[in-house]
Amino acid sequence: MESVNTTPTTEAPAIRLQGLRKTFGSIVAVDGIDLTIKAGEVVALLGPNGAGKSTTIDLALGFATPTAGSATLFGGDPREAITAGRVGAMLQGGALLPDLTVRQTVTLIAAAHRHPLPVHEALERAKVADIAKQKVNKLSGGQLQRARFAVAIVSNPDLIFLDEPTAAMDVETRRTFWQSMREFTDAGRTVVFATHYLDEADAYADRIVMMAGGRVVADGTPAEVKAVVSGRRIRASFDFEWTPEAEAELYELPGVRSVDRRGDVLTIVSDESDAALRTLLSHHADVYDIEVTAHSMDDAFMALTAGADDRSASSTVRDAALIGDRS
Numbered sequence: 658m659e660s661v662n663t664t665p666t667t668e669a670p671a672i673r674l675q676g677l678r679k680t681f682g683s684i685v686a687v688d689g690i691d692l693t694i695k696a697g698e699v700v701a702l703l704g705p706n707g708a709g710k711s712t713t714i715d716l717a718l719g720f721a722t723p724t725a726g727s728a729t730l731f732g733g734d735p736r737e738a739i740t741a742g743r744v745g746a747m748l749q750g751g752a753l754l755p756d757l758t759v760r761q762t763v764t765l766i767a768a769a770h771r772h773p774l775p776v777h778e779a780l781e782r783a784k785v786a787d788i789a790k791q792k793v794n795k796l797s798g799g800q801l802q803r804a805r806f807a808v809a810i811v812s813n814p815d816l817i818f819l820d821e822p823t824a825a826m827d828v829e830t831r832r833t834f835w836q837s838m839r840e841f842t843d844a845g846r847t848v849v850f851a852t853h854y855l856d857e858a859d860a861y862a863d864r865i866v867m868m869a870g871g872r873v874v875a876d877g878t879p880a881e882v883k884a885v886v887s888g889r890r891i892r893a894s895f896d897f898e899w900t901p902e903a904e905a906e907l908y909e910l911p912g913v914r915s916v917d918r919r920g921d922v923l924t925i926v927s928d929e930s931d932a933a934l935r936t937l938l939s940h941h942a943d944v945y946d947i948e949v950t951a952h953s954m955d956d957a958f959m960a961l962t963a964g965a966d967d968r969s970a971s972s973t974v975r976d977a978a979l980i981g982d983r984s
Contacts, residue, residue, distance in 0.1 A: 669732025676726035688871035701858035704868035783807035798825030
């Protein structure tokens with residue numbers, strides 16, 4: 658049976674960032690972020706390298722001092738929440754003592770908290786029970802990540818931060834990790850994770866916060882963020898002769914935004930995909946293997962983070978793409 662964290666709950670949000678800004682000399686790493694995350698949300702923090710994701714996590718945890726603005730966890734100082742065992746973190750490059758075994762490491766961390774999970778439960782949840790007797794310095798990259806996960810959850814936290822949690826994991830290990838994470842969050846825990854795997858964010862997050870240039874450029878459900886990119890994609894094989902005239906005719910289809918041809922495969926993006934497909938088929942009986950799909954998270958990512966280094970362009974994207982009032 659799972660241990661219960663007896664820390665009283667409050668109505669304060671799990672995370673509140675207000676006017677958060679962090680500079681390193683002339684470099685602006687985080688540029689005025691306002692973000693509220695409620696208890697029980699699973700939030701993916703996305704963005705290209707240098708977007709400010711890791712710095713934002715460090716600021717939220719109290720590991721770095723903001724140049725301006727504030728960060729609170731459960732309505733108070735982040736350090737108080739960490740000391741109370743309400744917060745767990747799995748950070749990039751988080752160091753573990755190399756000469757301890759996995760079990761010894763998790764046991765050591767558990768002893769520092771008032772209401773930890775049983776060590777065996779943390780090991781099982783992180784899928785490291787089978788390597789519990791191995792020393793940390795003998796672990797592979799994927800095993801080390803899973804050991805860090807066990808360390809992050811053994812305090813039985815209400816909130817957990819994960820920074821690139823599946824780095825160095827193969828496909829099967831990634832799948833197993835997210836299965837474990839889903840089980841861990843079923844009890845209403847709050848999770849914030851940064852990842853470069855957009856499919857993970859799409860599949861496992863309730864909410865996407867996308868960053869570029871130190872700012873939030875989109876905030877919404879995965880479906881809402883993907884909907885920012887207009888149109889749907891029509892993909893089909895064709896047998897007709899490809900000529901400039903044929904290409905120009907395709908651009909006359911209803912709502913067409915782009916036409917791309919790779920060999921005998923045609924990709925059309927249209928704001929009126931149903932009408933465009935009907936018209937295409939009425940003019941070309943030699944079109945087959947047709948597939949109509951919505952835009953992916955990759956498409957949204959590329960559209961929303963383009964030109965992030967241009968302050969005015971980034972501000973325009975943010976104004977257009979920010980979804981809903983999450984304050």
